[in-house]
Amino acid sequence: MSQSRKYLTSEEKSFILQWTEDGKTQAEVAKLLRRNKATISRFLKRYKATGTLAASPKPGRPRFFTARDDRCISRAYKSNRTASTRSLNGILESNDGLGMSHMTVWRHMKEMGPKKRVLKKEKSTDCDSALIP
Numbered sequence: 001m002s003q004s005r006k007y008l009t010s011e012e013k014s015f016i017l018q019w020t021e022d023g024k025t026q027a028e029v030a031k032l033l034r035r036n037k038a039t040i041s042r043f044l045k046r047y048k049a050t051g052t053l054a055a056s057p058k059p060g061r062p063r064f065f066t067a068r069d070d071r072c073i074s075r076a077y078k079s080n081r082t083a084s085t086r087s088l089n090g091i092l093e094s095n096d097g098l099g100m101s102h103m104t105v106w107r108h109m110k111e112m113g114p115k116k117r118v119l120k121k122e123k124s125t126d127c128d129s130a131l132i133p
Contacts, residue, residue, distance in 0.1 A: 008035075008043055013053045016043055065100070072096045073108045085109065 008016075012033055019029045026044070030037040047053070076091050077083075083091070085102040092098040092105070 007055070008039065010053060013043060013047075016040055017047070017053075020044065065098075065104075069096075069098055070108065072098060073105060074112065077105075077109055077112065 012035075015033065016029055019032065020026070024032075026040045027037055030040045033040070046056070050056070072092060073088075076088050076095070080088060080091065085105045088105050089100065089102045092100070
């Protein structure tokens with residue numbers, strides 16, 4: 001079983017450096033911070049290689065749209081809850097100048113949650129009303 005790793009805080013990092021400079025072993029530092037010895041070892045190894053306390057950049061594709069664009073998508077979705085993704089895409093493109101795929105709009109709608117979506121009500125016909133007592 002793998003456990004999720006918690007990142008070291010900047011305070012913990014400075015304690016690690018200070019205590020190792022004072023002559024404490026990695027095991028002693030790990031015990032003081034209640035961290036695994038491997039965590040201390042990895043940090044010191046990374047610090048010696050980079051010389052900085054900052055975390056390395058994480059892998060992955062950089063975001064194309066900004067937080068402002070996300071808010072525009074949310075606003076359009078909240079004002080037109082029954083609209084399809086393609087029609088919302090058209091609204092965003094005409095009003096805000098955001099050119100994006102309808103799948104991007106769909107992902108944002110999915111992130112907002114399924115309870116946020118309002119389905120269109122079907123129009124009742126004369127036949128339906130005659131069947132209801």
